[in-house]
Amino acid sequence: MSVDQVLMAESFVVHGRDEGGPFVLVSDHAGRAIPPELGDLGLSAQERARHIGWDIGIDGVGRKLADLLPAVLIEQVYSRLVIDCNRAPGHPTSIVQVSDGTTVPRNQNISAQDRAWREQTILHPYHARIRQELDAHVAAGRQTVVVALHSFTPFMHGKQRPWHAGLLHNHDSRLARIMIALLQKDGLVVGDNEPYALTDTSYYTIPQHGEQRELPHIEIEIRQDLIADDAGQTEWANRLARLLPQAWQQFCEQYGENA
Numbered sequence: 078m079s080v081d082q083v084l085m086a087e088s089f090v091v092h093g094r095d096e097g098g099p100f101v102l103v104s105d106h107a108g109r110a111i112p113p114e115l116g117d118l119g120l121s122a123q124e125r126a127r128h129i130g131w132d133i134g135i136d137g138v139g140r141k142l143a144d145l146l147p148a149v150l151i152e153q154v155y156s157r158l159v160i161d162c163n164r165a166p167g168h169p170t171s172i173v174q175v176s177d178g179t180t181v182p183r184n185q186n187i188s189a190q191d192r193a194w195r196e197q198t199i200l201h202p203y204h205a206r207i208r209q210e211l212d213a214h215v216a217a218g219r220q221t222v223v224v225a226l227h228s229f230t231p232f233m234h235g236k237q238r239p240w241h242a243g244l245l246h247n248h249d250s251r252l253a254r255i256m257i258a259l260l261q262k263d264g265l266v267v268g269d270n271e272p273y274a275l276t277d278t279s280y281y282t283i284p285q286h287g288e289q290r291e292l293p294h295i296e297i298e299i300r301q302d303l304i305a306d307d308a309g310q311t312e313w314a315n316r317l318a319r320l321l322p323q324a325w326q327q328f329c330e331q332y333g334e335n336a
């Protein structure tokens with residue numbers, strides 16, 4: 078059985094351990110499994126393994142980071158081509174018909190029933206698990222920081238992307254700005270709402286779990302060629318394990334722990 082045909086009991090897996098730290102890690106696009114009911118979506122193995130199917134390298138970064146901090150990581154196991162867990166239900170790109178030039182045959186003209194099934198078996202349980210984790214933090218009166226981990230393809234729409242990493246932010250930019258400065262101090266080229274921008278309608282996870290709950294949050298995108306292998310994933314996990322606590326400390330000094 079290949080990595081993208083594994084039958085999962087849940088739409089998410091939980092890594093790491095909670096030792097009282099503030100961070101809750103989430104990876105919307107870490108997985109590339111496809112439910113057996115949907116076959117291979119009509120795509121070749123090569124297409125399914127491309128960046129359109131998942132965030133290449135972020136699984137290794139997230140798991141290593143969860144071990145290092147330590148923190149709990151909630152990771153989506155299904156491909157974003159089945160349903161994108163960083164999109165609101167019904168969003169035009171929730172279930173993509175075409176992604177980066179690739180037509181997804183099984184996603185053409187899908188029925189309302191198929192759409193609802195994907196939402197109920199994959200999207201909603203994943204977000205419910207994140208909500209449960211955050212609820213437990215908040216109920217215990219703990220500091221809580223939502224960290225959304227993503228990776229981006231180095232080459233898009235005929236252009237090479239210059240950033241090593243990018244921070245996406247919208248209504249509360251405080252922690253993002255601190256993190257941008259820390260990454261720049263590391264000598265990196267850092268995108269400020271690049272290569273993507275967080276808006277009220279573009280994404281789902283941070284608006285839902287960070288902005289609406291008024292919890293401090295980070296949405297970071299790392300360029301995929303930097304984390305394609307184990308060495309790169311370890312380097313980035315170590316970097317984030319060092320910088321996230323620094324960023325949070327600066328945030329608390331500037332704004333107070335309950336800001």
Ligand SMILES: [Zn+2]
Binds near residue numbers: 105106132226227228
């Ligand atoms: Zn992503």
